[in-house]
Amino acid sequence: MTAPLRVAIIGAGPAGIYASDLLVKSDTDVAIDLFEKMPTPFGLIRYGVAPDHPRIKGIVQSLHRVMEQEQIRFIGNVEIGRDISVKELQEYYDAIIFSTGATADRALNIPGADLEGVYGAGQFVGFYDGNPDFSRDWDLNAEKVAVIGVGNVALDIARILAKTADELLSTEIPDNVYENLKKSDVKEVHVFGRRGPAQAKFTPLELKELDHSDTIEVVVDPEDIDYDQASEVARRESKSVDLVAQTLEGYAMREPKGAPHTLQIHFFESPVEIKGENGKVTALVTERTELDGHGSVTGTGQYTTWEVDQVYSAVGYRPDGVLGAPFDDDRSIIPNDGARVLTGPEGEIVQGLYTTGWIKRGPVGLIGNTKSDAKETTSALLDDFKADKLRMTEHRDPEKITQLLQDRGIATTTWEGWHRLDAVEREQGEAEGRERKKIVEWEDMVRAAEPEYNI
Structure with missing residues (x-):
């Protein structure tokens, strides 16, 4: 043998x-x-x-x-x-x-990206997922927030920011995440993409899930619903692209439901600069774009300044x-x-x-x-x-x-150690009516995985 x-x-x-x-x-x-x-x-x-x-x-x-x-x-x-x-x-x-x-973030290469209040998506995801390599505290003393990017990570960040802490309490979030989110001042979340609805990288189900929260008003400007020939071809060739476009059209056409938090998705807005005062974010400047017939966009020279207190860059991991x-x-x-x-x-x-x-x-x-x-x-x-x-x-x-x-x-x-750690997290969650409560600290995870650990 x-x-x-x-x-x-x-x-x-x-x-x-x-x-x-x-x-x-x-x-x-x-x-x-x-x-x-x-x-x-x-x-x-x-x-x-x-x-x-x-x-x-x-x-x-x-x-x-x-x-x-x-x-x-x-x-x-x-x-x-x-x-x-x-x-x-x-x-x-x-x-x-x-x-x-x-897990690292790609650089956001625009002026002002180094201001206080500008964060990479990976930083915030690491925080709310209890990754021990990331911060345990998060400053959410911001009423208006910008999220740059139109992929699922951008949606996740926007949704977590727009939801209330109590809505997330039934999940596996650690205590420190709940306490930080409970103090959040966020009322408006603006998601920016430089191209149109047919080029968004959302998946249909994740996009629909945005509307499942009673506290979130999902808004899309009807003027942002636009397609060129390449966009129409993309819709015909991909069921997923077409479903995303249909969902966005639905958000643009409906009447408001009166939710306390707004999550607005902006298309055809390319971020060009983050403005600040005293080293802190005060606004995001975008240039309006338009489709070029091939599914890409060109700038129009029309600029908009959006007053925001924080900017989250979800342009990709590195x-x-x-x-x-x-x-x-x-x-x-x-x-x-x-x-x-x-x-x-x-x-x-x-x-x-x-x-x-x-x-x-x-x-x-x-x-x-x-x-x-x-x-x-x-x-x-x-x-x-x-x-x-x-x-x-x-x-x-x-x-x-x-x-x-x-x-x-x-x-x-070891794998056996993971089973022990898993049991500890589940028991801690069960005590609060939850499936699991995640352990955050590195040393605590190692200790919970040891054979002699007592739950």
């Missing part, structure tokens, strides 16, 4: 878990160690999805089933490049897949590299040929290194897109294995790597 193919996957979010699943389901005997910087698995699902999205959170159930497979071992609370190097990992594994995702692995700073990805990691000016393949998910192609697409990414990556890895293109490690004992980490004083967390 031959020893299994030993694979390390760096990042236990959807991308890494989907890759693990495909390897297990292949006709190859595999042993997978799924490393994660956080003490907990699930990445974007735990720390990137708004807490009032139980439908999307349900994806965790399917990821759970994957993680329960005996060929997969979860090793959490380990940062590759700090606790153990990529070069060292190569001594213990036949192949390594990077699936580290993205992946960070892994110390010891090649990284393209311009594209913010690990350079690859679609699966295999490349290095040097000639783009040479690095034997045994692969990548998948956002760190492979950039932070675009939905969670489901990571499945096709994982298929491409794992197929390439298995092809290389069958063609004897991998350098097989001499360290076949799976306990050697955990012993190395233990010798370095790394308090690793």
Whole structure:
């Protein structure tokens, strides 16, 4: 009997878990160690999805089933490049897949972006999702807020800002998030997109969900409902695009329902400057745009100044590299040929290194897109294995790597530990009539995952 193919996957979010699943389901005997910087698995699902999205959170159930497979071992609370190097990992594994995702924000390159009161989407998402790497407090002493971007993250931010704290109390938000939101002064949220309704990146269900709150008045200006030839083609060719357009048309045509908070979606407004006084945000300046017939827009030279107290930039995430692995700073990805990691000016393949998910192609697409990414990556890895293109490690004992980490004083967390932490969060939530109350502090998560922890 031959020893299994030993694979390390760096990042236990959807991308890494989907890759693990495909390897297990292949006709190859595999042993997978799924490393994660956080003490907990699930990445974007735990720390990137708004807490009032139980439908999307349900994806965790399917990821759970994957993680329960005996060929997969979860090793959490380990940062590759700090606790153990990529070069060292190569001594213990036949192949390594990077699936580290993205949490940093892309820069908003307009004047005034450095003013107090300008935030990246990732910062606010990290706050309300209880990510221990982000702030525990948030200043919501602002009545009017601008959100730049017309994707689902922008919708999530706008919706959380427009809702009341009590509406979110039934979710898994930690106490510190509830207390901050309870003090919010936000009354108006303005979402800005530089193109039109047919170019918005919302998904239909998320857009419709905006109207489910009795405290939110969703507003769209009828003058912003405009389509050129390319837009009409996009509607005919995509049911999703057409449903988004129909929903926006409905918002534009209906009578107000009298909700206390306004969430207005503005199209054809391109942000050009953030104004401020005494270093703080006072207004957002946009230029009116118009469709050019090809689905893009041109500026009209007509400018509007919107009085706002805060600006949230939801123009995209930016992946960070892994110390010891090649990284393209311009594209913010690990350079690859679609699966295999490349290095040097000639783009040479690095034997045994692969990548998948956002760190492979950039932070675009939905969670489901990571499945096709994982298929491409794992197929390439298995092809290389069958063609004897991998350098097989001499360290076949799976306990050697955990012993190395233990010798370095790394308090690793396990899949069994996740079950213990999960039970603690659920019990804390149940005491308040909620499904779960998320633990925020890093050390508290590690402690709750330990075998001797008492609930």
